[in-house]
Amino acid sequence: AQRVTQPEKLLSVFKGAPVELKCNYSYSGSPELFWYVQYSRQRLQLLLRHISRESIKGFTADLNKGETSFHLKKPFAQEEDSAMYYCALGGGADGLTFGKGTHLIIQP
Amino acid sequence: DGGITQSPKYLFRKEGQNVTLSCEQNLNHDAMYWYRQDPGQGLRLIYYSQIVNDFQKGDIAEGYSVSREKKESFPLTVTSAQKNPTAFYLCASSKAPPGYNEQFFGPGTRLTVL
Numbered sequence: 001a002q003r004v005t006q007p008e009k010l011l012s013v014f015k016g017a018p019v020e021l022k023c024n025y026s027y028s029g030s031p032e033l034f035w036y037v038q039y040s041r042q043r044l045q046l047l048l049r050h051i052s053r054e055s056i057k058g059f060t061a062d063l064n065k066g067e068t069s070f071h072l073k074k075p076f077a078q079e080e081d082s083a084m085y086y087c088a089l090g091g092g093a094d095g096l097t098f099g100k101g102t103h104l105i106i107q108p
Numbered sequence: 109d110g111g112i113t114q115s116p117k118y119l120f121r122k123e124g125q126n127v128t129l130s131c132e133q134n135l136n137h138d139a140m141y142w143y144r145q146d147p148g149q150g151l152r153l154i155y156y157s158q159i160v161n162d163f164q165k166g167d168i169a170e171g172y173s174v175s176r177e178k179k180e181s182f183p184l185t186v187t188s189a190q191k192n193p194t195a196f197y198l199c200a201s202s203k204a205p206p207g208y209n210e211q212f213f214g215p216g217t218r219l220t221v222l
Contacts, residue, residue: 006150009148034210043213043214043215043216044151044198044213045213046210046211049210086150086151094153094156094164094166095141095143095153095156095166095200095211096151096153096211097153098143098150098151098152099150100148100149100150101150
């Protein structure tokens with residue numbers, strides 16, 4: 001069965017500090033991984049996906065198949081990064097499998 | 109915003125009543141999904157539909173029903189059989205597989221059972 005684990009419910013860092021939100025997955029096939037973000041009072045939206053290998057809003061995420069991880073990183077946190085972040089796995093014909101989310105708080 | 113809409117934003121239901129949540133999209137997407145979002149639980153898939161007149165159960169389909177009579181619409185009915193229906197419900201749509209296309213989410217409906 002496919003599974004996504006985000007070990008941190010809450011992550012608080014100071015502005016300007018590096019951020020790493022952890023995501024590990026379990027899937028037997030070739031995974032497709034995403035990070036979604038939900039800012040306060042806004043709808044859930046795609047932040048980035050591993051196949052595009054983009055940097056969005058300064059965030060990057062590298063798929064590590066050996067460690068089955070897809071951690072989200074940003075070298076210098078900004079206050080506007082405060083939000084709920086969900087890691088998601090696509091691996092079948094149905095919808096995405098989401099992790100339980102990490103609430104990121106950036107302190108001034 | 110636009111593209112995918114949900115109504116109403118807030119919904120109150122008495123115990124024992126069925127209630128229907130609306131989801132409409134004008135993105136010409138074939139696939140539509142319903143998720144339930146609970147604090148600390150992330151999003152869990154209720155039902156999904158890859159094409160008109162066809163839908164499949166997700167991980168937590170018990171107590172819910174859906175229909176897909178039109179490409180644009182995918183209403184969700186929360187029945188009295190759902191034991192704990194108070195939650196935030198999210199609808200999403202995407203282009204059809206193969207491959208994984210971005211899912212676009214609606215603003216959500218918060219259902220409260222009184």
